[in-house]
Every structure is written in structure tokens, then in C-alpha cells.
Amino acid sequence: MKSFIKSDLFILILLASAKLILHLLTNHQYGFHRDELATLHDARNLAWGFIAYPPLTPFLGSLELQLFGTSLVGFRFFSALSQSIVMIVAGLMAKELGGSRRAQIFAALGAGIGMLTMIQGALFQYVAFDFLWVVLLAYFTLRLLKSDDPRWWLAMGAVIGLGMMTRYTMGVHVVGLILAVVLTPARKYLKSPWLWAGALLALLIFLPNLIWQIQNDFISLEFQSAIHERDVRIGRAEGYLTDQLVMANPFMIPVWIAGLLSYFRHETYRTLAFMYILPVVIFLLMQGRGYYPAPAYVMLIAAGMVGVDKRIAAADPKTARRSLTQTWAFLSLGFLLAAALMLPLAPVNSAVWKVAYEVHDNFAEQLGWREMNQQIADVYHALPADEQARAGILAGNYGEAGALDLYGNEYDLPNVISPVDSFWMGGAPQENIDVLIVVGYSREDAAQYFKSCELAGQVSNDYGVENEEAELKDILLCKGLRHPWPELWISMQRFM
Numbered sequence: 001m002k003s004f005i006k007s008d009l010f011i012l013i014l015l016a017s018a019k020l021i022l023h024l025l026t027n028h029q030y031g032f033h034r035d036e037l038a039t040l041h042d043a044r045n046l047a048w049g050f051i052a053y054p055p056l057t058p059f060l061g062s063l064e065l066q067l068f069g070t071s072l073v074g075f076r077f078f079s080a081l082s083q084s085i086v087m088i089v090a091g092l093m094a095k096e097l098g099g100s101r102r103a104q105i106f107a108a109l110g111a112g113i114g115m116l117t118m119i120q121g122a123l124f125q126y127v128a129f130d131f132l133w134v135v136l137l138a139y140f141t142l143r144l145l146k147s148d149d150p151r152w153w154l155a156m157g158a159v160i161g162l163g164m165m166t167r168y169t170m171g172v173h174v175v176g177l178i179l180a181v182v183l184t185p186a187r188k189y190l191k192s193p194w195l196w197a198g199a200l201l202a203l204l205i206f207l208p209n210l211i212w213q214i215q216n217d218f219i220s221l222e223f224q225s226a227i228h229e230r231d232v233r234i235g236r237a238e239g240y241l242t243d244q245l246v247m248a249n250p251f252m253i254p255v256w257i258a259g260l261l262s263y264f265r266h267e268t269y270r271t272l273a274f275m276y277i278l279p280v281v282i283f284l285l286m287q288g289r290g291y292y293p294a295p296a297y298v299m300l301i302a303a304g305m306v307g308v309d310k311r312i313a314a315a316d317p318k319t320a321r322r323s324l325t326q327t328w329a330f331l332s333l334g335f336l337l338a339a340a341l342m343l344p345l346a347p348v349n350s351a352v353w354k355v356a357y358e359v360h361d362n363f364a365e366q367l368g369w370r371e372m373n374q375q376i377a378d379v380y381h382a383l384p385a386d387e388q389a390r391a392g393i394l395a396g397n398y399g400e401a402g403a404l405d406l407y408g409n410e411y412d413l414p415n416v417i418s419p420v421d422s423f424w425m426g427g428a429p430q431e432n433i434d435v436l437i438v439v440g441y442s443r444e445d446a447a448q449y450f451k452s453c454e455l456a457g458q459v460s461n462d463y464g465v466e467n468e469e470a471e472l473k474d475i476l477l478c479k480g481l482r483h484p485w486p487e488l489w490i491s492m493q494r495f496m
Helices: 008-026 034-043 056-068 077-096 101-112 115-120 126-147 152-164 170-183 185-191 193-215 219-233 240-246 250-265 267-285 294-314 317-342 351-359 369-381 385-389 398-411 485-492
Strands: 391-395 435-439 450-458 474-481
Touching: 008 077, 008 101, 034 056, 034 398, 056 077, 056 126, 077 101, 077 115, 077 126, 077 294, 101 115, 101 294, 101 317, 115 126, 115 294, 115 317, 126 152, 126 170, 126 185, 126 267, 126 294, 152 170, 152 193, 170 185, 170 267, 185 193, 185 267, 193 219, 240 250, 240 267, 250 267, 250 294, 250 317, 267 294, 294 317, 317 351, 369 391, 369 398, 369 435, 369 450, 369 474, 385 391, 391 398, 435 450
Parallel strands: 391 435
Antiparallel strands: 435 474, 450 474
16 A cells, blocks of 8 residues: 555546546536536436437436436536546556656646646536547557557457447547558557457447447438538637647647657657547548547647656756746646636636636536526416416527426426427427427527417526527417427427
8 A cells, every 4th residue: 555655656646636626626616508408318318329429428427417416516527537537547658658757747737737628527528538538549559559469459449439439529539540550560450350359349339329320310420410510600610720729738739749749759659649640630621620639639748748857857957947947837827727717717707707708608608597497487387277288398409408307397397398409309299289488499480380479588697698598588489380290390300
């Protein structure tokens, strides 16, 4: 036990635990994010697949619900844990590259202050777990290249399978891995039975979701195509290359560039350099969003920090002190920047909060869900008894549907109806429902499905913050179906 306490791994675990505790102390702010609300619904309706993503994240969400209920901190626990583990893996990568304890600490901290990893420890999204699997894939690849032990392909196959059960973009990293192997001396492993055993293991892990996709006509491909078209149309793919400069952390740019160059210079590890370059290029060609390659920066930071530490160790005392001070300053400033922008710390509408709001909308999309339920409840409870008996609530996006599914019972509301993503797979509502309180639709869109619609209220939040709910804030009261529900349900399907 004493030897473990003195070990490098114990120090890395302490650092990761500090990050985990930081998230646990701050993750109670604001409310559930709209993405979390959709996952909450899926976590209570488990299947081997969902329209928007594979099944692993909802499964983890169901475990959290059993352990912690609908606590914000509890529901985000596994996300926070996954991003803390990333720090440990970064330190272990530095160690495998010959880094001292100091280099391992630098690597863990450099990875831990990444912009995406910081926000993903504060939200329960599949991105958090996808991030971990990609980092582990790089670590196991490093172990393979260093040890020349082909049995590491089994570990790589396992994380690829878990990655595919988390997010389909793992497929891009797999393509990057394959091409990186072909382009480097690692191509010798193509003849190894362990590589093919790893591939088989990945397929076996992914098989239940693949069967689900076959049974559902590969509906997720249709979803991904629609979402990608929307993202490109509204400009979410713009600034992709600029995003690469800040995705790890702006203060880590010199470090990860140095790490990338060190991998290219070292023939044994050149495969890892291509495992960064190729996914970045592929996502660029696919017009992906800027954060997609973010996990790959962890392995670059690990290598870069090893180089930083070696330069410090080789320098004269005065230069070493100056370099050490600069390194700690960069890490500290990087942490302060990431914490201010990516952790739910600042009061809503404070100066810091507004700066974060200009950078991303994650905090804004956590506000107003209980208020929305109350505003809809005001409309519902004002209906005559006979109309309440055949009334339903139609939600136009998954955030609204998830919030009504989560909180609706508290306001004595009927079950939510929504044709969005996995909610649509619940099937058409009962035929007798012909009075609809509609949220998330324009009056023109709602008029396609119902004979009459009138304004009954508006969605707002107590802070006056502009978020997605503010775009279509009207609460409509619609009556009379233009077609039977089974027919309407097919035409109403939405991907978001």
C-alpha cells in the first residue's frame, strides 16, 4: 500500500479525483440541458438503439437514475468520471513515452484543462464517453507500438466496439487508424491474427446495435444525413480549422504542436501522428463540426509535455526555473480560462456568464424547463373538463418533450406527444385525442395537422435569456385533426 501511495499512478489518480470533485461541487447549477432531457427519456425506455445515437449512453443514464434519481449532480456523475479518467490516461501515455513524474503531471493537467473535456464533465452527453474511448484507443495503440505485443489489438477492439455503441463518429477514428497502420511500419500487424481478433471483438460488441439498425431500416443514417445537412446549412461546420486551435486549450497550442512533431520524428510512434492528422482531414472533408477531433489532442499533449519536461531537465538551473514557471503559468491560465467558460460557475446574466454565452449555448439551454411546464399547465387547466379528457401536449423538439416527460406529472399534465427522434418511435397517440396544446411549432406548421389553432400563451424563462425556446415561444391551442393520427404520425416525424 505504501508503495502504491508513492507511485506515479497514485499522483495521477489524485489529480483526476480533484477534477471529479470540482465537477461534483459545481454540476448542480442551472438545470438539465435539452440534450440531457432527451437522454433521460431514453434512459427510462432502454433499447438496443435510438434514432439519435447508439444505446450505451442511455444505458449509463439508466444506471445513474437508479443510483441517484434525477439529481443534476448524480446524472452527470459518469460524464465527470469519464473526463477525470482521461487525465489519468494522459499521464500514463506520458509515462510510456519516457516521461518523468513531472511530465506525467503536466500531461494530466494539460489534458484536464481542455475546453471540450471541461464542458463534457459538466454535462451528460454521449460526447463525454466517446471522448474517453478515443483517448483509450490512442493509449492502447501506443502500448502496441512500444511493446510490439499484438495482443493489444484486443484492447483496441474493445474500445472501438464501445465507441461504436456510444457514437458513430468512432468509425472515422477507425478509418484513421487503418490508414495510419497502412502508411507506417505498423502495417506488419495486418498479418497478425490478434488484429483480426480485435476486429471481431469490436464487431461482437457493436452487433446488437447493428441488428437494431437493420430491423429499423438504418433509421440512424437518415437521421445523421438530415442533421448534417441542417448543420451545414446553418453554418455549424464553419470555422472548423480555427476551432482546432482552441479545442484543446489555447494555452496548449505550442505543446500539442510539439507533440505532433515528436510523433512524426519517431518512426515507432509515427502511426499516432497519422491517427491525429487523418481524422482531422476526414472530418474537414465531411464538413464536420470543429469539436469532432478533440479527443485526439490528448495524445499530442502527452507527447508535448514529455518534450517540455526533458528540455527543463536538460537546461541550466536559471533557464529551467524560468521554463518551469512558464509551464505552470500556462497551465494555470488555461485552467482559469476553461473554468470560466466551460464550468457552470457564474450566476446567470453575470458578466462572466455573458462571455460564456457568446462562446457556446450550453448554459442557456439549461434554463426555463420548469417555467415552460407551468406555462403549459396554465393553458391545460383552463380547458373545460370535457376538453381536458381528450387533450394532449404536442412538443416540437426533444428538449421540450424531455422536460414535459420529466416534470409533467408534477403539474398534473397528460403524457407528452412528440414526433421527434426516439419519441416518435413510441407510436401515434390515441385516436380520441383531438385537443392539442402545442409548443415548439409555428402556427403555420401546426395548421398542417389541425383544423384550428390559436395563441394560448408564450414560453419564457425567469432570466429573460434567449435560447432555443425563444425562437418558437408561442403556446398554441389546436383542435380537430386533419387526418387520423396514424396518418399524421408518419408525416410529422422530425429529426433534431
